[in-house]
């Protein structure tokens with residue numbers, strides 16, 4: 001008779017409830033190397049710290065750079081504040097200096113005025129002396145002297161008229177005063193006259209009424225274009241002042257020559273001595 005039961009020992013490895021390898025292995029590891037768990041945890045934490053440190057190294061560099069920049073700006077601001085204080089002190093010292101020297105500057109200005117007045121007085125005395133000598137020498141201008149109201153330059157005398165007249169009347173007036181309507185040959189005389197005649201038209205002793213340009217003393221004139229205004233002399237005939245064209249020369253306001261109808265009325269310049277030689 002067979003039995004429903006067999007008494008062979010059951011295979012424990014095939015039993016479901018006996019298959020639990022995890023706990024069995026852990027328990028084995030724990031039992032064999034109990035120090036490995038904290039070591040693994042520590043290693044993982046260390047790796048995480050290093051990784052975090054690397055990822056933040058760039059940010060740390062930028063923060064350091066910004067800190068350095070802020071420090072430099074602070075130093076610059078401090079220097080600028082110091083410079084401003086120094087400048088304010090300089091301004092204060094200058095103000096004090098100006099205030100201190102105001103009276104002295106006033107005295108200097110007054111002295112300059114007195115010197116100018118003295119120069120005019122000296123010229124007047126010299127002219128009076130010349131006028132006396134002129135009378136003594138039978139109305140002949142003494143050497144080195146200029147008549148009263150005339151300007152002295154070097155060994156020459158110049159008269160800048162305040163009245164306007166025609167070129168011929170100006171020529172005759174100068175001749176009547178022991179001089180000639182201005183003859184300009186030397187550069188130094190040109191420079192002197194340019195300064196004193198600036199801004200006004202003046203007749204000079206140059207014309208081409210004879211058909212060629214010459215000075216009033218009959219000296220031929222050599223054309224020098226740098227002394228003439230651009231396009232002059234043009235001998236213009238549209239002036240409506242008569243049949244003649246422009247035959248007389250005058251100094252324009254900016255110091256160069258132009259030809260004009262001789263009947264035009266302008267101021268004039270007379271010259272004596274070396275300027276007319």
Ligand SMILES: [Ca+2]
Nearest residue numbers: 234235246259
């Ligand atoms: Ca002209």
